[in-house]
Amino acid sequence: xxxxxxxxxxLSVPEGAIASLNCTYSDRGSQSFFWYRQYSGxxxxxxxxxxxxxxxxxxxxxxxxxxxxxxVSLLIRDSQPSDSATYLCAVNRDDKIIFGKGTxxxxxx
Amino acid sequence: xxxxxxxxxxxxxxxxxSVKIECRSLDxxxxxxxxxxxxxxxxxxxxxxxxxxxxxxxxxxxxxDKFLINHASLTLSTLTVTSAHPEDSSFYICSARxxxxxRSPLHFGNGTRLTVT
Numbered sequence: 001x002x003x004x005x006x007x008x009x010x011l012s013v014p015e016g017a018i019a020s021l022n023c024t025y026s027d028r029g030s031q032s033f034f035w036y037r038q039y040s041g042x043x044x045x046x047x048x049x050x051x052x053x054x055x056x057x058x059x060x061x062x063x064x065x066x067x068x069x070x071x072v073s074l075l076i077r078d079s080q081p082s083d084s085a086t087y088l089c090a091v092n093r094d095d096k097i098i099f100g101k102g103t104x105x106x107x108x109x
Numbered sequence: 110x111x112x113x114x115x116x117x118x119x120x121x122x123x124x125x126x127s128v129k130i131e132c133r134s135l136d137x138x139x140x141x142x143x144x145x146x147x148x149x150x151x152x153x154x155x156x157x158x159x160x161x162x163x164x165x166x167x168x169x170x171x172x173x174d175k176f177l178i179n180h181a182s183l184t185l186s187t188l189t190v191t192s193a194h195p196e197d198s199s200f201y202i203c204s205a206r207x208x209x210x211x212r213s214p215l216h217f218g219n220g221t222r223l224t225v226t
Contacts, residue, residue: 032212043115043202043220044153051212088153095211096143101152 003027004091004100012106019076021103023089026070033065034090035074038102044088048074079107112136115203115218122193123226130188130221132203138183139205143215144176147200159186193225 005024013019021035032051036044050056050063050072062075072091076083086102112135122128132142140161145153157178158166165178177189190197200222204215 032214034214041200041222043217046214046216049214090215092211095141096155096158097215098155099145099153 002100003093003098004089006087006089006100006103008101009104010106011103012108013079014108015079015081017079019079019083019105019107021074021076021087021089021105023072023074023100024070025072025089025091027091027093028067028070030091030093032092032097033063033072034097035061035063035072036088036090036099038086038088040086047087076105081107081109083107111205111216113139113203113205113216113218115221117221118219119222119224121224121226124194125192127189127191128193128223130190130201130203130223132186132188132205132218134184134205137205139186140183142180142186142203142205144178144186144188145202145204147202147220153202156188161186190223193223195225198223198225 003026034049035047037047038044048063050065053065056063060077064073084107086104088102089100090097114133114135116131142159144156146156147153155168156171159178159180161180167173180186200220202220204217206213
């Protein structure tokens with residue numbers, strides 16, 4: 001089992017709708033969970049991080065964490081074409097951060 | 110805050126030569142930096158953890174004699190790809206944690222696109 005798993009997509013969402021991105025992880029000891037956005041040819045940029053079970057909201061973004069199910073998700077409300085990118089889920093393993101393969105999101109104008 | 114600068118952004122070199130990539134933390138001190146490599150349409154793969162003042166810790170499968178890491182100060186880590194070959198062509202990205210300890214997120218440099226001909 002891979003440490004961090006994501007559906008590679010592409011996930012196509014109409015502009016203005018909610019995009020839902022999902023991620024599962026294998027290490028029950030993980031304490032920190034991150035979502036990064038990566039545009040083609042660029043390095044990742046941090047979108048959100050979450051440490052505790054439940055929801056964390058920041059503007060149009062909401063991160064959700066369920067440690068019992070080893071599941072973390074990212075919701076993007078009012079999707080914009082500029083949200084089209086690859087979204088990387090990342091989880092700590094000890095002092096390191098391990099990335100999933102990413103989900104390609106395509107917002108349809 | 111937590112700005113990481115990486116240089117060069119793009120480099121083309123001939124097979125057999127060596128290439129040095131620099132990673133600097135501009136507005137904070139980074140005792141630990143991380144080097145990742147990303148092949149097209151693949152995930153970021155952690156290559157090594159660079160520790161200031163001590164030897165780097167390499168991930169399984171990464172040749173330490175080929176990918177030399179030096180972290181001589183709290184703001185600078187370098188990765189040297191020695192005797193580069195075409196299969197080393199990739200996107201190399203450094204990162205560092207901001208303040209807040211091991212739970213803090215990573216902040217990335219802009220990456221270096223290496224092409225070995």
